[in-house]
Amino acid sequence: MRDRSSKSSYHTVDVVLVTAMGNELAILFTRSTSDRERWSLPWKAAQGAETLDATATRIAQDVLGEPPTWIEQISAFADGKRHPGNADISVAFVGLVPHETASPRPGNTWFPVGDLPPLSPRQRSMVEGSMRIIQARLDQAPIAFRLLPPTFTLGELQQLYELLLSKRLHKASFRRALQAAWLVEPTDEWRSEGRGRPAQLYRYAPKKRRRSHRGVRFDLLHP
Amino acid sequence: MRDRSSKSSYHTVDVVLVTAMGNELAILFTRSTSDRERWSLPWKAAQGAETLDATATRIAQDVLGEPPTWIEQISAFADGKRHPGNADISVAFVGLVPHETASPRPGNTWFPVGDLPPLSPRQRSMVEGSMRIIQARLDQAPIAFRLLPPTFTLGELQQLYELLLSKRLHKASFRRALQAAWLVEPTDEWRSEGRGRPAQLYRYAPKKRRRSHRGVRFDLLHP
DNA sequence: TCAAAAGTGTTTGTTATACACCCATGA
């Protein structure tokens, strides 16, 4: 049997909460308890009894008042890089939140990804990891809907996809693909944005689960 | 400042080494040091100074004699599930190895995924996680080549893809896609398998990096 | 009545899939 005390370490759970704010993604930061001038990702020491996912959800709930609509573990970090809690190991999570329904508790603020505050090296790696995961999951599951309120216009949905993919999309093609996938259904509400024809509101309601039987994907970037 | 000793825990790095053995994937197991009748995934207590990736690579090298051709962190596990080393947290990695060039050290054996030995609950989760990651990465990077020796026939490559995807592929279409992706180049060697025309040997040599500008992927399974 | 945004039918070009066939070798 090994001697546990000689190999012990201190570990934390850190959460990267992401939302779509206007025309940019934004990440939630907390004022550091030790240095009120600094900001950090929300984090806590892990409880032995709790699963990591539960801890991450609890941390998110503490700063947002409600749990994220989607959460996933990014990775464990244990390089020598500095961490605000001086943790030996930090397990990082990424969570998505619709901007409309999320109201950060006092001391927490959204920062656009293009203009983040100074950050400990390890938490900077976490932010980068979260962006990579979002990009990757976008191609594997319809996580974009996790950033939208329960009802939304197709224009909003397309804008969000354009933001996440960083490229313009063709309106007609976008709607055709959406229709073929049976992911949304129209409500009987309409929203007028001031100028132009009012848009019908839709809700996320995935019906069929037909995975397109696509061929082998060789058209990939070499890592 | 927090009291580190009151929140300390013991953590390990575990490695799921995967190879393609005949017509099935196989995973490397080590005879348990305490109970010689039991098998477990290779694992070690993490060293504070080393990065997690380095530890995982070292563990793999210890049981295989050489590092894996590809390695990636699966996840950190900290649920209540049992672990052979009684770790509070285990960080799991998945590694790929070509079967032809890997020779496990004594006390280590490949088990086909369809016929694994009894396993601690946490390590079972790791095996499941490794399969999920391989399946997912297959659609994101050409990791199949990491399971092949430096040169191989297109028949072997196709068989491997059929194994990984669990479905038959059309020969001509497979080769057309492969050619369009500029991932392999022919060597001037040929291999005769006894029956039928000898096959030309190819090597993995990705040239272009043209990522196909595919549209929005809505055709996804809902998680 | 014009600008602006929503929403839709049809065409075009690209790509995956399949069919059909030839080639080379061992038994």
Next chain:
DNA sequence: TCATGGGTGTATAACAAACACTTTTGA
């Protein structure tokens, strides 16, 4: 010479992208 697996040209089907157009509102 036949069965077996390697290898390739050509047709067909599926799909993404684009074009062109109508609809509905506020100014």
